[in-house]
Amino acid sequence: MEKYILNREEVVLLIIDIQERLVSAMKYGKQVIEKTSMLLSAAEEMNIPILATEQYPKGLGKTVVELDGRLDKARIFEKNSFTAYTEEIKIALEETKRKKVIITGMETHVCVFQTVRDLLADGYQVFILNDGVCSRTKNNHLNGLSLMQSMGAVITNTESVLFDLLKISGTPEFKVLSKLIK
Template sequence: MGRKVKLDRATAAVLVVDVQDRLTPAMPEETLARLVKYARAMIGAAKELGLPVLATEQYPKGLGRTLPELRELLPSPPLEKTRFSCGADPGFAAALESTGRRQVIIVGMETHVCVFQTTRDLVAMGYEVHVCADAVSSRTEEHRRVGLELCREVGAIVTTAETAIFDLLHEAATPEFRKVAPLVK
């Protein structure tokens, strides 16, 4: 029997990992555009459905700030870190723990470094991690692909933001669906 992979809005949180303005020019244009579209959709859906949203910035002095088109949607400023893994950062770990949520939906970059290491650590800490393949990027497609494989290898569920959003919605005939569905078009 497989694992339970159903997202629950009472137990899920969204994590935006290091989508920073000095890092984004190194990303493939199409991959970055898709990441921004689906990260915005995931953040918007989280806000509509009452999920906490946490964001991080890796060494912002060097890598810059979260992209404005994502930052404008965040409910609180990103947490600064110097460790690649959010899970290894005591400030982030405490912030996530304080949400009381046990499912973490991840979007961000780079897939094979910060996203993977965060996933590995959060899974080891007992979180159920869902990594959105359509909302993560790396400088090369090979790095992104291998990063996703590594996330799956350590126990994450590799999904898409659209899959996660519709899983959280559960049904179409609701006011939330009418507000959230346009975010993924």
């Protein structure tokens, strides 16, 4: 059961390529921004490390303004590879000494899929928010989720992750974060 348990001191949030020009091509792009924003609030409240990537920002734009202002610029990594598990990310993850990675981002069947595959191969436990990732088509999104689940990733959702990290109600974090869940 350990594979399915999230503790704040064991996790990292990885945000993959939620960029201006990508979002405009995604039917559920706004939902992904909303769910990622919720997870960012939880990470900030619980001191969970946050890493983010941008795929070829010169062509696809920067991280969307709704998220960009909340991210530490030193923790946003540019990439040209489809996998976000670049040498820079690998080093940043190792520095956290945490082995569970929560992932949001775009696109489910390309950059998210390849990143998850590489993280799993390197011994990380990976949690994918099915409502926090998207593709241009529903079929590609569902196929990406299916592939990642069959490889060993945990497919979950934003609320499940938030409540698992919180563990109990009545805490200061619960009071702050419960307002985000409507």
